Amino acid sequence: MTAEPKVAKTPAMIEARGVEKWYPNGFHALRGVDLTVQRGEVVVIMGPSGSGKSTFIRTFNALEEFQKGSITVDGIALNDDLRKIDAIRREVGMVFQQFNLFPHLSVLDNLTLAPVLVRKRSKGEVLNQAMALLERVGIAEQAHKFPGQLSGGQQQRVAIARSLCMEPRILLFDEPTSSLDPEMVREVLEVMQGLAADGMTMVVVTHEVGFARQVADRVVLMADGQVVEEATPERFFDQPQHERSRQFLSQIL
């Protein structure tokens, strides 16, 4: 990848500066958000509903546009250049609250679709990797089933494996456990913990305090389209500095 040299020197994986976004209906969803994510870092974003968490992380892979500020991902500046957006999407994986598996494809085909189409890799080679990934998230025996035949927790693990099959440098998670039954939350969090231990760069929107405490390098609290507080998990949960943070924590703890 060739980017302008002065940008390429930035060591950060994600560098967001003064990002502002208005939805087409005029709603001001992001009001100057800054965030830096280093390589290998795990950043957890928390905040009340409607505070702009999803909107924010969806700007990282251009699922949402923004109007002001700048975002660079792995040295590539996000602007209107469509080729750059494609390049960034190849390097950024995303896991959704609703899994969004492709219901008409088998589990294995869900994994191999993008690497074959986008990375132009051979099907056989991708198949091996896909099986290894399913092994890693613990559902190799479901490889030939269809998404509709799996439990929510299994589906979300397939979704993670599907993202990994593109060999991304960053993984974005938007409330990956929020639509799961409580007994399935752990199996998904364990997979995510394993990824963090392997050094994957991750930005995770979640309200799982246990996960944030154990895995996150930093916790960011968003409210009303702004970053209110940014701190290590210990500081954030034990000595929150801002009134908004205390208020939020009192609601979820």
Next chain:
Amino acid sequence: MGPKPRLTPASLRKELFATPLDGLVTVLLVTGLAVAGSRLLHWALAQADWAVIQANSTLFAVGRYPIEHQWRLWLLVALLAAAAGLSWGVLRSRPLPDRPITALWPGNDRLATGILVLLASWAPAALGLTLPIQSRWWALTGLLLLVRWLAGRFGNRLGKTATLSLPLVWPLLYLVGMVLIGGGLGLVTVGANEWGGLLLTLVEASFAILLSAPLGVLLALGRRSSLPLLRWGSIVYIEFIRGAPLITLLFLGQNILGFLLPGGMAPDRIWRAAWILTFFSAAYLAEAVRSGLAAVPRGQLEAARSLGLSLPQALAQVVLPQALQIALPATVGQFISLLQDTTLLSLIGLLDLLGTARSVMANPLFLGKSSEVYLTLAVLFWCCCAALGLGSRALERRLNPPSLGR
């Protein structure tokens, strides 16, 4: 959908005679149906005079298609029978996504086979067809069933690509068929004005079905596009066509296509009508596909895009397969009404099935035989539509991805 309730005498009694009123309705309906049915049967077997059909069977089938070239049509029918057997057998040989293959020749298929055999052994004789034509009917039935058996037996040895490209047999066969029917590539030309009857009806309907399908998909995508010009163009087109009765479009088309296109370029009446049918059907298909597109969750496109698929890739691999599957029943419904709408061609003077029938009934020799003719027409149309419906349901069941709920 729960499991099918089994029909037993007890369940029947519960369904049909739950209350005295229910019982009364059941008795009245059953008596009414029985009386009407036996009258119809009595009329068809004893009173009706089927000579009008026998004398004009060739006219109904192919119109004034020159007799020395009719072997080309027989060849085409043989190819169609083989293709139908192939599709049928391969569909059977593939397991449903969540069920292993049960039997090579399950109950439904035995029933269909029985009907085909019965038809072949009774209809040609009853219709008073000549022996050569009778034996061709038998041979065609045999060919269909033979290919069905072979494809059912060995279809699962086909690779995935071969199976997926199998539907392409049909458009390909359409091209071959058009050459066989119309001539060219060394065959003597038979002008479209010499086609008629069922042949013309099927040519018009299949042309419109094959071309309106892709056109409808493009229009549906256009209607949801973010490019204003494309979106508004599609909306205006769809709403204009859907707002006008087909018959007015057909009359309009006969005149307008004539002076829109430069001299000599304008297709003759039969192809003009085929294009109008295509444009008409495409607008309705676009609405069916649009409802399918709307039913696919937004997250599907987002997931595909976030994996790096381009918009065309995401549409082709992720969104459209799901949308078209949802739209399939409505689409086939549209194809069935298209087939029936071809009867309107008789009003613009074409000798399609209905046009041929009207010309036959106008013949003083066959005065007063309209019941026989109309009943034959109804049965013919019913057979074509039933075949479309059966095929689409078999396809639907195989496309439905399995889920926990089933």
